[in-house]
Amino acid sequence: MLHGELPYSPRLNEPVMTEIRRTLPVTASLVIGGTILFLLMSFPIALLSALRPRSLLDRGLMVFVLIGLCCHPVWLSLIFSYIFGVKLHWFPVAGYCDLTYVPQNSIECGGPRYWAYHMILPWFTFAFLFTALYARMIRASLLETMNEDWVRTARAKGARNSRVMRSHVLPNAVLPVVTMLGMDIGVAFAGALFIEQIFQLPGMGRLLVQSLAASDLPMILGIVLVVSIVVVFVNLVVDLLYPLLDPRVRVGGSKGDSTTASRGLRRELRAQRRQATEPAS
Numbered sequence: 001m002l003h004g005e006l007p008y009s010p011r012l013n014e015p016v017m018t019e020i021r022r023t024l025p026v027t028a029s030l031v032i033g034g035t036i037l038f039l040l041m042s043f044p045i046a047l048l049s050a051l052r053p054r055s056l057l058d059r060g061l062m063v064f065v066l067i068g069l070c071c072h073p074v075w076l077s078l079i080f081s082y083i084f085g086v087k088l089h090w091f092p093v094a095g096y097c098d099l100t101y102v103p104q105n106s107i108e109c110g111g112p113r114y115w116a117y118h119m120i121l122p123w124f125t126f127a128f129l130f131t132a133l134y135a136r137m138i139r140a141s142l143l144e145t146m147n148e149d150w151v152r153t154a155r156a157k158g159a160r161n162s163r164v165m166r167s168h169v170l171p172n173a174v175l176p177v178v179t180m181l182g183m184d185i186g187v188a189f190a191g192a193l194f195i196e197q198i199f200q201l202p203g204m205g206r207l208l209v210q211s212l213a214a215s216d217l218p219m220i221l222g223i224v225l226v227v228s229i230v231v232v233f234v235n236l237v238v239d240l241l242y243p244l245l246d247p248r249v250r251v252g253g254s255k256g257d258s259t260t261a262s263r264g265l266r267r268e269l270r271a272q273r274r275q276a277t278e279p280a281s
Contacts, residue, residue, distance in 0.1 A: 006225075007218045011211065016222035019207065024226065026096060026203035030195065031188050033119060034126030035181070041131045046138035047165075053143060062136065069132035073194035077125050081198065084121060091121045094200040122199050129191050130184070137180060141173040148172075175245050182238035185231050 006016035045065060049058040068076070085093035097114040109118075145151065146169055154164050193205030200206070204223055211219040 006222045009211075009216055009219045011214045011216040011219070016218050019219065020204065020222055020226055023202055023204045023207050025099075026201050027189070027192055027196070027205060029099070029115075029119060030122055030126060030192050030201065030203060031185075033123045034130075034192075035188070037123050038127035038130045038134060039177075041127060042134040042138055045131070045135040046142060049135070049139045050142035050146065062139075065132035065135045067132070068128040068130075071129070073125065073129060073191050074198060076128060077122075077195055077198035080121050080125050092118050094198075096199075096201045122195050122201060125195050125199075126188075126191060130188075134177065134180070138173060138177060141176050142169060145169045145172045171245070175242070178238055178241055178245060182235045185234045186227065189227050189230075 008014065009016050009019065012019060045061050049061050052058050081093050084090045095118055097109040097111070097118045099112060099115045100110055151164060151168055154168055155161070189205065192203065193208060195201070196203040196205040197209055204226070208220065208223050210216075211223070
């Protein structure tokens with residue numbers, strides 16, 4: 001473990017880290033691309049809902065995104081693959097292309113264009129699963145921030161609504177979202193497991209399913225170890241981003257104040273997340 005090497009896989013007869021290095025970029029491209037996509041979808045939906053709370057637009061958007069929260073990744077992957085792949089022929093049903101293209105290998109496809117073309121359906125499937133949760137979370141954070149005294153003071157001074165949202169509301173509403181991203185990295189891998197299996201992506205999720213079926217214990221341990229390291233690393237990055245996003249959280253402060261602030265923020269986030277996952281009234 002200290003040298004970054006694990007035992008041989010009895011099923012593949014090769015080092016575990018060799019196979020993990022081959023499959024990790026596929027899973028990373030799915031998770032990172034899907035995360036960027038559902039953030040791009042969640043913020044506009046949450047912003048429109050927060051600007052017109054309890055309106056017909058708000059209720060319609062929340063009902064639409066809640067469909068993704070109720071769908072299983074396997075069912076959603078099959079539906080997207082059938083509609084956009086089999087019926088409309090817009091995107092490939094399954095398969096994967098490498099990001100880099102090797103001219104000597106004319107059998108396999110490669111290049112950024114074909115890579116993105118094969119990843120569009122998996123990205124949308126991944127994004128649809130998380131858009132509802134993050135849209136409701138961002139909406140609740142925006143509504144709470146818009147009711148603060150300093151926001152009303154900025155509007156009383158004559159600041160335009162767009163400037164208030166851009167300079168005061170959005171920066172303070174981003175911090176719970178960043179915390180939530182760090183907490184959901186393990187859940188993201190679980191969702192990627194189903195998506196990779198349906199779309200036949202050679203990632204770590206599909207490798208884990210095959211290793212479980214073959215009782216390949218070294219490979220299972222290697223995948224769990226790598227995912228655990230990624231979860232710890234992402235949460236460390238989130239903690240380091242706190243002082244940059246919120247001046248109230250200071251690294252140079254006392255240890256008790258920093259610990260209390262971090263714990264209080266996580267407790268508040270868990271409570272908001274439970275409210276976000278409840279059905280819309």
